[in-house]
Structure formats: C-alpha cells, structure tokens
Amino acid sequence: LLWTAQRTISTASRRQFENKVPEKQKLFQKGNGIPVHLKCGIADTLLYRAIMILTFGGTAYSIYQLAVASFPKKLD
Amino acid sequence: MTHQTHSYHMVNPSPWPLTGALSAFLMTSGLIMWFHFNSLILLALSLLTNTLTMYQWWRDIVRESTFQGHHTPTVQKGLRYGMILFILSEALFFMGFFWAFYHSSLAPTPELGGSWPPTGIHPLNPLEVPLLNTSVLLASGVSITWAHHSLMEGNRKHTLQALLITIMLGLYFTLLQVSEYYEASFTISDGIYGSTFFVATGFHGLHVIIGSTFLIVCFMRQLTFHFTSNHHFGFEAAAWYWHFVDVVWLFLYISIYWWGS
Numbered sequence: 001l002l003w004t005a006q007r008t009i010s011t012a013s014r015r016q017f018e019n020k021v022p023e024k025q026k027l028f029q030k031g032n033g034i035p036v037h038l039k040c041g042i043a044d045t046l047l048y049r050a051i052m053i054l055t056f057g058g059t060a061y062s063i064y065q066l067a068v069a070s071f072p073k074k075l076d
Numbered sequence: 077m078t079h080q081t082h083s084y085h086m087v088n089p090s091p092w093p094l095t096g097a098l099s100a101f102l103m104t105s106g107l108i109m110w111f112h113f114n115s116l117i118l119l120a121l122s123l124l125t126n127t128l129t130m131y132q133w134w135r136d137i138v139r140e141s142t143f144q145g146h147h148t149p150t151v152q153k154g155l156r157y158g159m160i161l162f163i164l165s166e167a168l169f170f171m172g173f174f175w176a177f178y179h180s181s182l183a184p185t186p187e188l189g190g191s192w193p194p195t196g197i198h199p200l201n202p203l204e205v206p207l208l209n210t211s212v213l214l215a216s217g218v219s220i221t222w223a224h225h226s227l228m229e230g231n232r233k234h235t236l237q238a239l240l241i242t243i244m245l246g247l248y249f250t251l252l253q254v255s256e257y258y259e260a261s262f263t264i265s266d267g268i269y270g271s272t273f274f275v276a277t278g279f280h281g282l283h284v285i286i287g288s289t290f291l292i293v294c295f296m297r298q299l300t301f302h303f304t305s306n307h308h309f310g311f312e313a314a315a316w317y318w319h320f321v322d323v324v325w326l327f328l329y330i331s332i333y334w335w336g337s
Contacts, residue, residue, distance in 0.1 A: 017299055017300065017301070019300075019301040020300065020301070021142065021143070021300070021301050021302065024139075024142070024143045025142075025143050025144075025145075027143070028139050028143035028144050029143070029144055029145075035088035035089060035090070036088045036090075036136050036139050036140055036144070037088070037090055037091065037092070037132060037136050039139065040139075047128070047132060048091065048132075050128070051091075051095050051125060051128045051129065051132070052091070052095070054121060054124065054125050054128070055094075055095045055098040055099060055102070055125050056098070058098070058102045058118065058121045058122070058125065059098055059101060059102065061117075061118065061121075062101070062102060062105035062106075062109075062118055065105070065109060065113075065115075065118070066105075069113070
C-alpha cells in the first residue's frame, strides 16, 4: 500500500485539473514484470524502438563515415 | 518473501545510459563531420537522440518516484548528495572561465594596448541592460523562494503563480541577453576580450535556459499534482540549480561587466 500525502488544498479554479496521480500509481504498480521504461504500453515501445534505431543506425553511419574518411581520394 | 527489506532503490534495467552514451558519441562524430566535411546530419541526429534520452530517463525517474514510491528518505538523501555534487562540478567549470578572464585582464599584454578593456573595445555599459538583468535574476530568486514556501504550506495556487513568475523572469533575462549579444559592438573573435566575454556569458546563458526548462517541468508536475507539501525533491533540485545560476551571474556582472569595463 502506498501512502499518498495530501497533494492539494482545493480552491475554486478556472481550469479544472483533476488529480490523476492515484490512477497512475495503480498502473505503474501492477505486478506484471514490465520494466518501468515500457510500462505505459504502446507509446513507450514505439519511442524505445525509435531511439534504438536512431542511435545504433547513427553509430553505424558514423563508423561508415570514418571508413570513408580513412581512405581519401587522391587528387590528380 | 518477495519484497525488499531495505530502503534503497534497485532500479529496473534501463537502456538510457547506453543511448545517452551513443548520443554523445554521435555528437562528437557529428561535430567532426560538421567542421571538416560540411555535413550536419550526424550532429542533428545526436541532438535528437540526446533529447530523447533525457526525456525518457527523467520520465522514468518521475514514474519510479511519484507513481511507484521508490524514493524513500534514504534514496532522497542520495539524490540530494548527487545534485549538490553536480552543482559543485558546474561551479568548478565556471571557475575555469573566470580564471581565464582574470589571467588576461589583470596583466593585459602590449598587443592589447596594455589596458583592459583592450584598445578599441567598447564594453557594454554595466548600468544599463546588465544591471536590469541583475535585478531580474535577483527577483527570480525571491519568487522561487515564495514558490517553495507556498508548496510547503500546501497552497497550490500560490505555488503555481510564483513558479510562473520565476519562469517568466528567466525568459525575460534570456531575451534581454539575446538583444545585448545582438547590439554589442564587439564579437567573440575580437581578441581575448571577445573570447572571455562570450564564452563565460554564453555558458551562463545556456545554464539559464537549462534552469528555465527544469522549472517549466516542475510547473507541469505541480499542475498535475505530483508534489506533496513535504516531498518535492525535484522542485528543490530545480531551486538549488536556479540559485546557482543567479550566483554565477552576480560573479559575471561584478567581474566582467563592472570591474572589466
């Protein structure tokens, strides 16, 4: 059980922001074995895949550029 | 017995340290490609992957703390040590640039005309926009303290108002500095004066932008009820960082803008 301390003294406000923290706490505390960086579902997975493709792809590209730069064309 | 019997946080395995390191590699390679081969693609990729790493890493920390409750007092103590040490490292970073400034300005070489400011350099008037900038940052230090006290007292509305004022002041400072950079009669390539001025104030300006971003994140977290009246370390870390940025400016103002003119 997680103690949730008082988060707000509610006063009348124009923008009605609801406190969604308890819902999030329930979602992220599900004992489903999913690591925290993937626990919010499909959006997490897509973002994870995107960054993996970008970083590993970029690394491969930079090593390729290194290979190209290592063999400069002779100027005739 | 499947639950932990200690108060530390055993973090889930995470890919972000790896993607962060790779983005740093892409950044250095990207700079080489830009400087020597006139290609910006790797650099752009590095900035994107770096931003994505920071977003996801800090998003996960919010999940682990606010949503999963892993930030016990023990863990929070470690985070406090960490933030203090980080700010200390940044202070040392700036000390290097102040060393460079004083080294050059205390004994100006004959090439500079034997004077500081060097011959031909017309420094900015310290009593004009730089003084306004000083008052803006000092005021933002007051407003962020008000925000903290409001947060500790459980006053949601005042916390949001004071945080917003702090952010506005930070943005105002940034805009004023950009206009000063544009209006200055000297550039970064105007000898050692230009180098010390723009590198020191430039890195400071970058830290103002970083600090403002941190404060905006805190504002959004306060809007969405993440902070409680007695547990809000993210906010405290942002406040410490903001005060640090303010103090660096005071040293810059006194050394470079005032004494250096």
